[in-house]
Amino acid sequence: MINVIGLGYIGLPTALMLASKGAQVVGTDYNKELVATLKKGELTFEEKGMPELFKKALEKGIVFTTEYQKTDIYIIAVPTPYDKVSKKIDASYVNKAIETVLEVCPKGATVVIESTVSPGTIDRHVRPFINKKGYVIGEDIHIVHAPERIIPGNMVYELEYNSRTIGADSMEIAEKVKAVYETFCKGEIILTDIRTAEMTKVVENTFRDINIAFANELAQICRSDNMDVYKIIEIANKHPRVNILTPGPGVGGHCISVDPWFLVGDYPGLANIILAARKINDSMPEFVLSRINDIMKENNMTDLSRVGLYGLTYKENVDDTRESPTLQLLESMEKHLAEPLKVYDPWVKRNIVEHQYQDFDKFLNDVDLVVIMVAHKHIKDNMNRLKGKIVYDTKNVCDLEGTYKL
């Protein structure tokens, strides 16, 4: 039996996938409400392919509970938040989970940590924590790091087809864990040590952050000289060795905008490009704000309350709002004591910010300038509804005449 601890964005799809392939799976989460929802047969977030996967897993007998199970393999996918000031990771959720595992597990059980941790976290925080409790790693318990790589919006597919990394202290344990993941993962499974696995994960997201920052810096350069950044990127990308990403209103989500900070925090003075990239991406919401200001002036608009932000999630066609550029923009307005802008997002069914609308028509009625922050399919399908509005499109999806671009 596999006990998956933490049934969030990563733990839940992983538990469902394992169960759907026939493993006996118990999903554990300390959040009683979440467990009750899953027990009722309802999912806790929207994701392509999840309802079907959930159905299969239920048929195969997956169980949800708040209790940790006695078994020989655990997969931990709990949050690893970081301190916004020190940029250091908070491993306390991981340690708490391991502590509870230790209370129930038989000798020699394996604990797979899927949560992203900064390089060195397991050596610096997890091992000492276990040792202090009087347990011997490698005898009483085996620690493995198998960071996830799935992208929200395409999780189910990527769970099955991405390659993965398994970091362990011994090849024997790595092989044992590989056998578990092999039941559903069709990609290559690389076995390595724990430090390498930790570092690789953070490096992957940092690579992407830096590349997005390059596109965003180009957008700022082109704006300052009134050039079309999209055209320039399109032409440059015809070069066989150039592949510039897409500029946008900022970088959100709980991965790409967070992981690079671990390297900045742990290697101050060495992580220079990484820090610069973070700053550029973090500057984008303010850049958008100053563009809104310019566009308002150009159109003799003075009333901020007639400006509406379309999109509150961190990217298109997901319901995840963590660290989203729109939230960053609203935060920055709050710092300047400005009244927040109106917001609408078809994916966010509960009001989480002030002046948030649940009705697209009402939202459109109440604003003259619409800022497209997220390129949901919904807005692409409803572009004609923006006719007659001033449109500022930060995602390059609107071709109505007169549209302002990033």
Ligand code: SAJ
């Ligand atoms: N973005 C741009 N321009 C681009 C691409 C993305 O502005 O060209 C923005 C998006 O709008 C979004 C942010 O960057 O705000 C991040 O989005 P994303 O879709 O690139 O990535 P995430 O955060 O959803 O998922 C990433 C993935 N990592 C990589 O692609 C290296 C995923 O594989 C990881 O599993 C995930 O982080 C994670 O959990 O670490």
